[in-house]
Amino acid sequence: SQQGEEDPQALSIQEGENATMNCSYKTSINNLQWYRQNSGRGLVHLILIRSNEREKHSGRLRVTLDTSKKSSSLLITASRAADTASYFCATASYRGNTPLVFGKGTRLSVIA
Amino acid sequence: EPEVTQTPSHQVTQMGQEVILRCVPISNHLYFYWYRQILGQKVEFLVSFYNNEISEKSEIFDDQFSVERPDGSNFTLKIRSTKLEDSAMYFCASSRSTGELFFGEGSRLTVL
Structure with a gap:
């Protein structure tokens, strides 16, 4: 399985x-994506990083990808209470239209 | 901004009953998906649909499940005879290509 596993829970x-x-x-991936889910709501795409990229920024988000270690990190800078949500990584393989496989997510609580 | 819409938002049904969950994907998208999330757990892939046929399905998507795109706009998930363990949030998603997925807000299914 190429399932992503987030840490910490x-x-x-x-x-x-x-x-x-x-x-x-x-396993090898074509791209890795991060999604956010507010409690009881749908998932919202945050950022996609391709296998040939090492780092990507979007506003207060910074994503890194290390394909040699098969790992990625999502950094949210200057967090706000509104960032409280669950964050999921999802991997996409090279093989055609294979579905995104999601991890279990990290539950982030930002205390005001 | 175009969005994926799902109905109903919540359905309560008796075990053994048939349920149809409806989705209207974004109009120019070509790939359609159903995922489910049991409360507080990971997002699990059920099925993907492209070019009017199933392209991938998971072990969860057994003979009790079926999908249809009856009229070129709706995308439905049918559960023929619901079980208690089918209680979950069901998410529809669509995409233009094999990148970012756009999710609906989900349909909460409660099987009694």
Whole structure:
């Protein structure tokens, strides 16, 4: 399985601090994506990083990808209470239209 | 901004009953998916659909499940005879290509 596994399972920080979540996966990928899910809501795409990229930024988000270690990290800088949500990584293989495989997620709580 | 819409938002049914969950994907998207999430757990892939046929399905998607795209806009998931363990949040998603997925807000299914 190429399933991503996030670490830690839960993270609690103060507003203004940075939050780092990690994802590990098992097989070769075409791309890796991060999604956010507010409680009871649908998943929202945050950022996609391709296998030939090492780092990508989007606003307060920074994603890194290390294909040699089969791992990725998501950094949220200057966190806000509104960042409280679950964050999932999802991997896509090279093989045609294979579905995204999601990890179990990291539950982030940002305390005001 | 175009979005994926799902109905109903919540359905309660008796064990053994048939359930149909409906989705309207984003209009110019070509790939369609159903995922499910048991409360507080990971997001699990059920089935993907492309070019009017199933392209991939998981072990969860057994003979009790079926999908249809009856009229070029709707994308439905049918569970023929529901079991208690089918209680979950069911998410529909669509994509233009094999990149970012756009998710609906989900249909919560409760089987009694």
